[in-house]
Amino acid sequence: MAVPTILTIPTELVDEIIQQTLPEGFESLALTCKKFYGLCAPSIHRHKYLRKIFQSFNYIERSQRENYDDASAGNSSRDPTFSYISTAFALLERIAIEPKVARYITEADLALDTYPPRVMSFRNIPEVDEAGPVADLLAGSVHLKEAGLDWKEYYSRIRKDLQEGTYYSQHAAAFLLTLLPNTRTLVLPNAWKPLRATEVLLEVLVRNAKRPKYSSDTPSLAKVTRFKSSPIFRLRERRHDLDIAVPFLALPHVQSFYGPMSLAIGSISTELASKSAYFRYGETLETVEFMECFIDEAAIASFLKNAQRLKIFRHSHANRPYRPAQDWDICKFVATIEREVGSHLEELSISVSESQGSILPGKASMRGFPRLRKLGFPLEIAMCNARDAASRFQTPIEGLTEEQLDKSGILIGDLVPLSVTKLSLLSKGTNGHEMALKAIFSNFAAKKASQLPNLEEINISCPWEAEDSYADVCEGLVRGLVRGIKPAGFSIHLIP
DSSP: OOOOTTTTTHHHHHHHHHHHHTTTTHHHHHTHHHHHHHHHHHHHHHHHHHHHHHHHHEOGGGGGGSSSSSSTOOOOOGTOOOOOOOOOHHHHHHHHHSSHHHHHEEEOTTTTOOOOOOOOOOOOOGGGGOOOOHHHHHHHHHHHHTTTTTTHHHHHHHHHHHHHHOOOOOOHHHHHHHGGGTTTEOOOEOOOOOOOHHHHHHHHHHHHHSOOOOSOOOOOTOOOOOOOOOOOOOOOOOOOOHHHHHHHHTTOOOOOEEETTTTSSSSSOOHHHHHGGGGTTTTOEEEEEEEEEEHHHHHHHHHHOOOOOOOOOEEEEEESSSOOOBBBOOHHHHHHOOOOHHHOOOEEEEEEEEEEEBBBBOOOOOOTTTTTTTTEHHHHHHHHHHHHHHHHTTTGGOOHHHHHHHHHHHHSHHHHHHHHEEEEOOOOOOHHHHHHHHHHHHTHHHHHHHHOOTOOOEEEETTEEEEEEEEEHHHHHHHHHHOOOTTTEEEEEEEE
């Protein structure tokens, strides 16, 4: 008796195999041979349609629906299962009807889950006994079972969330994360607000994602490489938005983190960081970017303490996330970055986008970053060093002599590592920054070859709103350095 092969088994069984390959292995199977292509042909249109709708997923607001390109989505109006999805619960309903939908989502931008908070038309959410496919989805969840959460009670919490006020459900948003095995980019909902039940569920989710694979099933979120936290616009009950990021930074393959408008005063929660599931959070990070954030030196130390693979760090400082205005110790901030990740960082950018508080006095150097290739820093750092020197020599900044500048450690060669090839000096052109420019570039043309032999490019901010005195110094510097430094491969630019 001949041994059955995949080419000889019954067609209905082959059809079931084909459905099980969607989406990951479907295209490879279809290209195996003509026979398999023919067998896969009836599913090709559906595969393309689901990929178009769900591969790069984001919630669609009511105001955007008329602009949704029905034709490019694969004639979605002909699909009885299609509906515009604007909440996590609506996406759960869609996945419950057709579970493979979840496997198509590789980019999950969940930011606009019922956000911004708005009055929505009332929707009658069925009781748990009449919940249908969604109830089945929760009842079969291994994550809820491992977390010790009763699925009926969890569904009731989702229902209660959806019938209150803004209709955002943290419970639905957290449960959705247990269903995304192929997601590589994750953006949290803007309204994300950790609750006891969802935090327990998230801990189980991360623990499972970090376990070695013993089956063909990929744990949810195990493939995430890019994670973006969300700006927290609500009234702040905490002083540490970075606590929200910790569970996701503990995922096994996260390489990139983006945190807009974060507020962090003091160290990350010891209780949170000590959980076994989050052990050595951030150890796989290679790129970190904070945009318009207020983060102090203690917070950045606890955030970076495990980031031994970090290559790129960008930080834009602002007081906007925190009221009342708070002073910032930029010199200690830089020293902390150097201590935690300075030995392996290749790109560092620090800027001040908005600051209603004061920059605290101090002295900074970035010479302790031996592998840095690209460096950008605000002239506030140079001003700190210039004020420190002026205080020690008891003279105004503009009165410092060349000998005093040499001894004070504020020249560009004292600030910038030997390894840097591209340097950006950032300023709004106000607050006396022209004095800092003149001080740090004193006699630079003569010393460039010995102090910064690898430096190929300098960019200096000179915005249109800059004070005339600052703009004049910028233009004079460019003319002087162009005349004084003439090796091939060196350039200097003013950036508006």
